[in-house]
Amino acid sequence: MSFVLNSWYVAGWSEEFADGLIPLEITGQRLVLFRDTGNTLFALEDRCPHRLLPLSKGKKIGDTVQCGYHGMTFDGSGACVRVPGQDNTPERANVRAFPVVERHGIVWVWMGDPSLADPATIFDIPEMCDPAWHMHHGGHLTIRAHYLNVAENLVDPAHVSFVHPTTLGNAASEDVPVHVSTSGDVIRAWRWIRNAPPVGFFKEFGGFSGHVDRWHYYDLHLPSTAVIDFGSIDSALQCSEDDRDAGVRIFAIHFVTPVNENLTIDHWMHLRNTAAEKSAGDQIDRLLEMAFEEDKAILEAIHEEEQRPQTRRPVRIAIDKGPTVYRKRIRERIEAEAVEHLGEPVAPVFLDVTQ
Ligand code: FES
Ligand SMILES: [Fe+2]
Numbered sequence: 001m002s003f004v005l006n007s008w009y010v011a012g013w014s015e016e017f018a019d020g021l022i023p024l025e026i027t028g029q030r031l032v033l034f035r036d037t038g039n040t041l042f043a044l045e046d047r048c049p050h051r052l053l054p055l056s057k058g059k060k061i062g063d064t065v066q067c068g069y070h071g072m073t074f075d076g077s078g079a080c081v082r083v084p085g086q087d088n089t090p091e092r093a094n095v096r097a098f099p100v101v102e103r104h105g106i107v108w109v110w111m112g113d114p115s116l117a118d119p120a121t122i123f124d125i126p127e128m129c130d131p132a133w134h135m136h137h138g139g140h141l142t143i144r145a146h147y148l149n150v151a152e153n154l155v156d157p158a159h160v161s162f163v164h165p166t167t168l169g170n171a172a173s174e175d176v177p178v179h180v181s182t183s184g185d186v187i188r189a190w191r192w193i194r195n196a197p198p199v200g201f202f203k204e205f206g207g208f209s210g211h212v213d214r215w216h217y218y219d220l221h222l223p224s225t226a227v228i229d230f231g232s233i234d235s236a237l238q239c240s241e242d243d244r245d246a247g248v249r250i251f252a253i254h255f256v257t258p259v260n261e262n263l264t265i266d267h268w269m270h271l272r273n274t275a276a277e278k279s280a281g282d283q284i285d286r287l288l289e290m291a292f293e294e295d296k297a298i299l300e301a302i303h304e305e306e307q308r309p310q311t312r313r314p315v316r317i318a319i320d321k322g323p324t325v326y327r328k329r330i331r332e333r334i335e336a337e338a339v340e341h342l343g344e345p346v347a348p349v350f351l352d353v354t355q
Contacts, residue, residue: 006112042076136281154226172196189322
């Protein structure tokens with residue numbers, strides 16, 4: 001398995017979970033999400049402990065979920081509160097509950113050991129609450145690809161010149177070296193392209209026509225949230241690396257959620273330090289959507305090829321520093337979790353809960 005489980009993953013935007021029972025899959029585990037009458041969101045394993053019917057095929061009744069086969073009923077904590085045909089509600093007939101937190105209109109679910117779920121570790125950046133910045137939820141991309149390939153693409157500025165030649169990149173950046181550094185759980189890859197014509201995005205959004213200095217900082221927060229800080233500023237201003245707020249600066253944020261080994265959902269949003277009006281957010285959506293479709297096409301084609309027999313190992317080149325560090329760190333996290341799980345008891349075949 002290639003998933004980090006002890007982590008918060010984005011299940012979607014809050015408004016997507018308005019009503020009913022919503023089935024989802026994250027890290028190969030199926031969930032059903034629902035709100036109780038007080039509007040609190042819960043996530044349960046989407047599988048009745050009796051005959052394994054997904055609970056999402058049942059009914060929401062008040063604050064509970066009733067299985068659609070024989071009516072066993074569960075509350076938001078996963079506890080069984082009713083078994084039709086018997087008086088007791090056995091503790092062991094429960095379903096697993098996954099911790100859920102909503103913040104900035106984003107729904108996060110913890111997929112690993114619930115005792116380790118700490119909301120303080122949910123991704124957050126000060127600009128999300130800063131009135132000088134404008135936050136805009138974008139959409140989501142469903143990509144038939146492995147999440148490691150999707151996340152790796154988000155710590156890889158070198159692809160921009162080739163995959164996005166008319167939107168985010170141009171030929172001026174083809175041979176500009178990429179720098180990589182790591183600090184804690186963040187891997188950063190970045191580069192500046194100085195004194196070059198503006199790319200399509202900043203011609204249209206920033207209104208630049210003369211030469212600009214352009215930057216791309218890709219911060220990948222383990223396991224799979226990426227913040228891409230990109231922007232442009234008039235080259236005549238000789239902007240220093242730390243003074244990017246003086247230019248037109250945008251953060252594109254990607255929450256990469258592994259659905260399973262073959263499917264990934266990338267919820268994306270953006271923040272900008274300019275143009276408060278909502279139409280600017282919609283304009284950025286349109287420009288980014290074009291670029292993200294370009295990434296999706298590449299990633300799906302790679303995934304398809306990866307399913308075919310391999311005859312040699314892929315080569316690594318100089319620009320791969322970010323992706324290489326990323327994969328190594330993910331491997332370490334997965335190995336650490338595997339060690340933690342050694343010694344779990346073997347599951348019994350069934351539990352008798354009739355008394
Ligand atoms: S399968 Fe759910 S109650 Fe029987
Ligand atoms: Fe891209």
